[in-house]
Amino acid sequence: MQPTNKIRFESFSDGVFAIAVTLLALELRVPYLKTTQSSFSLQALVPLIPSLLTFVLSFVAIAIFWVNHHQLSQVLQRINKRRILWLNILLLLFVTLIPFVTETMSLNAPSALAVSMYAFVLFGASVSFSLLRYWIHKTSHDEHITMTRSYIGPIIYLLAVLAPIVSITLGYILLAIPPLFYFLPKSSIIEDDSTD
Amino acid sequence: MQPTNKIRFESFSDGVFAIAVTLLALELRVPYLKTTQSSFSLQALVPLIPSLLTFVLSFVAIAIFWVNHHQLSQVLQRINKRRILWLNILLLLFVTLIPFVTETMSLNAPSALAVSMYAFVLFGASVSFSLLRYWIHKTSHDEHITMTRSYIGPIIYLLAVLAPIVSITLGYILLAIPPLFYFLPKSSIIEDDSTD
Amino acid sequence: MQPTNKIRFESFSDGVFAIAVTLLALELRVPYLKTTQSSFSLQALVPLIPSLLTFVLSFVAIAIFWVNHHQLSQVLQRINKRRILWLNILLLLFVTLIPFVTETMSLNAPSALAVSMYAFVLFGASVSFSLLRYWIHKTSHDEHITMTRSYIGPIIYLLAVLAPIVSITLGYILLAIPPLFYFLPKSSIIEDDSTD
Amino acid sequence: MQPTNKIRFESFSDGVFAIAVTLLALELRVPYLKTTQSSFSLQALVPLIPSLLTFVLSFVAIAIFWVNHHQLSQVLQRINKRRILWLNILLLLFVTLIPFVTETMSLNAPSALAVSMYAFVLFGASVSFSLLRYWIHKTSHDEHITMTRSYIGPIIYLLAVLAPIVSITLGYILLAIPPLFYFLPKSSIIEDDSTD
Numbered sequence: 001m002q003p004t005n006k007i008r009f010e011s012f013s014d015g016v017f018a019i020a021v022t023l024l025a026l027e028l029r030v031p032y033l034k035t036t037q038s039s040f041s042l043q044a045l046v047p048l049i050p051s052l053l054t055f056v057l058s059f060v061a062i063a064i065f066w067v068n069h070h071q072l073s074q075v076l077q078r079i080n081k082r083r084i085l086w087l088n089i090l091l092l093l094f095v096t097l098i099p100f101v102t103e104t105m106s107l108n109a110p111s112a113l114a115v116s117m118y119a120f121v122l123f124g125a126s127v128s129f130s131l132l133r134y135w136i137h138k139t140s141h142d143e144h145i146t147m148t149r150s151y152i153g154p155i156i157y158l159l160a161v162l163a164p165i166v167s168i169t170l171g172y173i174l175l176a177i178p179p180l181f182y183f184l185p186k187s188s189i190i191e192d193d194s195t196d
Numbered sequence: 197m198q199p200t201n202k203i204r205f206e207s208f209s210d211g212v213f214a215i216a217v218t219l220l221a222l223e224l225r226v227p228y229l230k231t232t233q234s235s236f237s238l239q240a241l242v243p244l245i246p247s248l249l250t251f252v253l254s255f256v257a258i259a260i261f262w263v264n265h266h267q268l269s270q271v272l273q274r275i276n277k278r279r280i281l282w283l284n285i286l287l288l289l290f291v292t293l294i295p296f297v298t299e300t301m302s303l304n305a306p307s308a309l310a311v312s313m314y315a316f317v318l319f320g321a322s323v324s325f326s327l328l329r330y331w332i333h334k335t336s337h338d339e340h341i342t343m344t345r346s347y348i349g350p351i352i353y354l355l356a357v358l359a360p361i362v363s364i365t366l367g368y369i370l371l372a373i374p375p376l377f378y379f380l381p382k383s384s385i386i387e388d389d390s391t392d
Numbered sequence: 393m394q395p396t397n398k399i400r401f402e403s404f405s406d407g408v409f410a411i412a413v414t415l416l417a418l419e420l421r422v423p424y425l426k427t428t429q430s431s432f433s434l435q436a437l438v439p440l441i442p443s444l445l446t447f448v449l450s451f452v453a454i455a456i457f458w459v460n461h462h463q464l465s466q467v468l469q470r471i472n473k474r475r476i477l478w479l480n481i482l483l484l485l486f487v488t489l490i491p492f493v494t495e496t497m498s499l500n501a502p503s504a505l506a507v508s509m510y511a512f513v514l515f516g517a518s519v520s521f522s523l524l525r526y527w528i529h530k531t532s533h534d535e536h537i538t539m540t541r542s543y544i545g546p547i548i549y550l551l552a553v554l555a556p557i558v559s560i561t562l563g564y565i566l567l568a569i570p571p572l573f574y575f576l577p578k579s580s581i582i583e584d585d586s587t588d
Numbered sequence: 589m590q591p592t593n594k595i596r597f598e599s600f601s602d603g604v605f606a607i608a609v610t611l612l613a614l615e616l617r618v619p620y621l622k623t624t625q626s627s628f629s630l631q632a633l634v635p636l637i638p639s640l641l642t643f644v645l646s647f648v649a650i651a652i653f654w655v656n657h658h659q660l661s662q663v664l665q666r667i668n669k670r671r672i673l674w675l676n677i678l679l680l681l682f683v684t685l686i687p688f689v690t691e692t693m694s695l696n697a698p699s700a701l702a703v704s705m706y707a708f709v710l711f712g713a714s715v716s717f718s719l720l721r722y723w724i725h726k727t728s729h730d731e732h733i734t735m736t737r738s739y740i741g742p743i744i745y746l747l748a749v750l751a752p753i754v755s756i757t758l759g760y761i762l763l764a765i766p767p768l769f770y771f772l773p774k775s776s777i778i779e780d781d782s783t784d
Contacts, residue, residue, distance in 0.1 A: 008598055008658050010204055015606025018211025023614055025292040026219055033304040044309055059292070063285045070204050089651045096613040096647070108621045113632055206400055214407025221488040222415055229500045240505055255488070259481045266400050402596055410603025417684040418611055425696045436701055448681070455677045462596050 009088065010073055016092045017066040020099055024058050027103040051106040058102040060179045061122060062095060065129060072129075076136050084139065087132040094125035112164035115171040119160035122175070126153035153178055205284065206269055212288045213262040216295055220254050223299040247302040254298040256375045257318060258291060261325060268325075272332050280335065283328040290321035308360035311367040315356035318371070322349035349374055401480065402465055408484045409458045412491055416450050419495040443498040450494040452571045453514060454487060457521060464521075468528050476531065479524040486517035504556035507563040511552035514567070518545035545570055597676065598661055604680045605654045608687055612646050615691040639694040646690040648767045649710060650683060653717060664724050672727065675720040682713035700752035703759040707748035710763070714741035741766055 028051055033044050069091075079085055101118040108114040130150035160174035224247055229240050265287075275281055297314040304310040326346035356370035420443055425436050461483075471477055493510040500506040522542035552566035616639055621632050657679075667673055689706040696702040718738035748762035 008602060008661075011207055011599055012602045012606055012654060012658075014204055014208045015211055015603055016610055018208055019215055019607055019610040021288070022212055022215040022219065022292045023610065025296045026222075026614075028293075028296045030296070030300045030303055033300070033307045033309050041309070045313075056289070059289050063282075066208060067281060067285075070208075073204075085655060086651075089655075092609070093644070093647050096610045097616075100613045100616045100618070104618045104621070107618055111621045113621050113629070117633075207403055210400060210404045211407055214404055215411055217484070218408055218411040218415065218488045221492045222418075224492045226492070226496045226499055229496070229503045229505050237505070241509075252485070255485055259478075262404060263477060263481075266404075269400075403599055406596060406600045407603055410600055411607055413680070414604055414607040414611065414684045417688045418614075420685075420688045422688070422692045422695055425692070425699045425701050433701070437705075451681050451684070455674075458600060459673060459677075462600075465596075 006073070006076060006079060009076075009079055009085070013069060013073075013088060013092060014066075016095055017062060017069070020095050021059060021062050021066075023099040024055055024062070024102060027099050027106075028052070028055060029107075050109055054102055054106045054109075057175065057179070058098050062098055064179065064182050065091070065095060065125060068129065068133075072133055072136055075140055077140055081135065081139055084132065084135055087128055087135060091125055091128035091132055094121050094128060097121045098125070110168050112168050112171070115164040115168055115175075116161050119157050119164075119171060119175060122178075123154060123157035123161055126157050126178075130154060152181070156181075202269070202272060202275060205272075205275055205281070209265060209269075209284060209288060210262075212291055213258060213265070216291050217255060217258050217262075219295040220251055220258070220298060223295050223302075224248070224251060225303075246305055250298055250302045250305075253371060253375070254294050258294055260375065260378050261287070261291060261321060264325065264329075268329055268332055271336055273336055277331065277335055280328065280331055283324055283331060287321055287324035287328055290317050290324060293317045294321070306364050308364050308367070311360040311364055311371075312357050315353050315360075315367060315371060318374075319350060319353035319357055322353050322374075326350060348377070352377075398465070398468060398471060401468075401471055401477070405461060405465075405480060405484060406458075408487055409454060409461070412487050413451060413454050413458075415491040416447055416454070416494060419491050419498075420444070420447060421499075442501055446494055446498045446501075449567065449571070450490050454490055456571065456574050457483070457487060457517060460521065460525075464525055464528055467532055469532055473527065473531055476524065476527055479520055479527060483517055483520035483524055486513050486520060489513045490517070502560050504560050504563070507556040507560055507567075508553050511549050511556075511563060511567060514570075515546060515549035515553055518549050518570075522546060544573070548573075594661070594664060594667060597664075597667055597673070601657060601661075601676060601680060602654075604683055605650060605657070608683050609647060609650050609654075611687040612643055612650070612690060615687050615694075616640070616643060617695075638697055642690055642694045642697075645763060645767070646686050650686055652767065652770050653679070653683060653713060656717065656721075660721055660724055663728055665728055669723065669727055672720065672723055675716055675723060679713055679716035679720055682709050682716060685709045686713070698756050700756050700759070703752040703756055703763070704749050707745050707752075707759060707763060710766075711742060711745035711749055714745050714766075718742060740769070744769075 028048075031044070031048055076084075098121060101114075101121045105111070105114040105118045130153065133150055156174055156177050160171050163174055164171040224244075227240070227244055272280075294317055297310075297317045301307070301310040301314045326349065329346055352370055352373050356367050359370050360367040420440075423436070423440055468476075490513060493506075493513045497503070497506040497510045522545065525542055548566055548569050552563050555566050556563040616636075619632070619636055664672075686709060689702075689709045693699070693702040693706045718741065721738055744762055744765050748759050751762050752759040
């Protein structure tokens with residue numbers, strides 16, 4: 001039986017995730033295309049590539065948080081701790097900042113500081129998520145919590161905060177690791193669920 | 197019995213569709229109307245017509261995706277494949293880009309490249325939707341999937357990507373076909389449902 | 393028993409209403425306040441008054457549509473007609489245009505044409521709503537539909553479209569009537585519901 | 589058993605809260621960072637600090653309203669009074685204005701008038717919430733309503749409206765009290781709920 005507050009916990013979170021993801025595209029600057037029919041030149045799109053790549057990176061990052069949040073909240077039975085509510089709000093605070101740092105990184109590229117800011121926000125989101133995950137499992141008296149995976153996100157993003165001091169490129173590479181890490185291995189989390 | 201994750205799958209998608217549709221109108225540029233009471237001239241609205249038509253075109257395109265998504269998710273029983281979750285996210289990625297390409301097409305009109313970009317995003321959305329449709333039916337062990345209709349959208353939009361190289365007008369005509377195709381024939385999908 | 397599609401019909405509509413209402417405030421232009429502590433002057437707020445009044449007018453108009461939509465959808469049992477889905481989408485199309493015409497009216501004030509545009513969008517929304525109301529009641533085999541109230545909104549808004557040709561002030565007065573009409577009389581629709 | 593209208597009451601409110609919170613971050617101005625790799629200087633972030641602090645202040649304020657709204661609506665059984673619907677809409681009206689006054693306060697800082705405007709919107713929201721709380725409890729025939737806490741928010745925000753006439757700093761301090769008051773004391777409202 002679903003307690004009402006779980007539904008609202010989810011619907012408020014889904015709202016924030018959905019808006020953050022849609023605002024990402026809103027932040028894309030409309031290009032000025034001089035091309036008319038006589039000069040259909042794809043080169044006019046070249047300046048758009050960096051911001052489109054950043055858009056995809058952020059979109060995927062938010063989507064991964066949403067998918068994980070979705071799976072996590074299935075464990076949750078009842079929100080009987082204020083701590084869980086506020087860790088979730090902290091996660092959402094960082095999520096709402098993602099469109100802002102995405103645009104900061106796009107418009108200032110290449111800027112070491114902007115890459116660090118971007119990585120810092122994702123670091124904050126992944127730390128909040130790991131804490132939320134820890135407390136939800138603890139509250140559910142779930143003994144077999146493997147927190148190993150929960151360290152990876154925060155650590156990589158922390159490295160990505162520091163990396164740009166040395167090399168912007170290294171920063172970008174580190175930022176691309178969590179999405180790749182998420183898709184490449186055969187982490188068949190949902191499939192497992194269904195066989196349970 | 198609704199598994200929770202289906203509810204969130206739908207509410208996240210509904211959120212993105214609702215925001216995308218509302219942002220379309222936000223992208224409309226507020227006109228500067230010099231008319232005062234003495235000169236109530238409808239001619240001041242003429243420059244607004246192209247962007248209003250584009251707004252309606254995009255609004256209807258997103259609404260069709262929403263209606264189809266709505267019907268498709270009724271087939272869905274349980275999201276037990278990560279593939280379905282991510283095909284849906286891919287569809288939403290293209291949907292969030294619709295306001296951006298709509299504004300790009302409006303502000304640069306007439307631009308062959310902008311029409312191609314616009315068509316490309318709708319092409320991406322319709323391919324994602326067809327794949328999503330295929331996998332949801334397959335997962336539900338639904339044998340009588342008629343994928344014929346699923347080819348039409350992607351093909352028309354692909355032609356609309358290429359058409360502007362030859363003629364911008366042809367591009368616009370192709371973009372107008374899917375909505376017309378949707379409304380004109382007596383495709384009484386929902387009515388059938390109710391008699392079943 | 394709620395059919396799934398009714399839930400999504402409502403959640404998509406709620407999303408659009410909620411976003412439209414929130415974007416209204418986003419369209420308010422941030423004022424430049426020269427006042428520092430030494431000169432705390434409320435006069436700096438005077439130029440904000442027209443746009444704040446317009447904001448409240450539009451907010452209340454959308455809220456009334458939401459409240460009525462909310463009550464109407466309780467009558468709805470199953471969405472078995474495509475017509476109902478698309479009349480609802482038409483209503484939402486006009487709702488998404490409200491922030492745009494609100495800003496147009498604010499920034500161009502006083503402009504007869506902008507008031508007409510604003511009234512036209514509300515006219516479109518109220519006609520769509522009345523049609524939706526008619527078809528939902530008809531589909532539910534509800535015999536005692538009193539459509540009298542359904543004519544009032546469209547008629548007043550139609551007058552408000554035409555009034556600015558003669559007088560902008562008359563246009564504003566007509567636009568203010570539906571909200572006042574809604575609040576002043578003892579139309580205890582919800583209370584009746586509960587005693588039934 | 590949940591009456592449908594309660595679900596929509598909540599989903600519409602959640603939508604507005606979620607959008608307001610996400611738009612807060614949208615209002616942050618993307619900084620121009622001159623730093624390249626050779627000059628990774630955190631000083632470039634100093635001008636961002638005031639608007640980030642204001643963002644956090646507003647985010648937490650909206651989140652507290654959401655958490656309280658969430659708890660309040662659990663008391664609510666059926667919305668059988670139009671008054672409750674409209675007090676909620678009044679609360680949401682003030683919530684949608686929070687991103688606007690947040691940006692006004694950020695961009696005009698230090699401005700006594702902007703701080704007063706900001707405090708006034710939060711004052712309006714907290715008065716609406718207290719009235720809503722009163723009527724929901726009254727409708728639910730709930731005898732043990734302790735309204736004491738309901739006076740604190742409105743009073744502090746009213747003081748914060750007036751304080752900037754004397755001192756902007758005092759205004760900021762007063763604005764920071766409700767969030768601190770909320771987190772510091774051991775007000776274990778949710779925990780109590782679960783033991784009941």
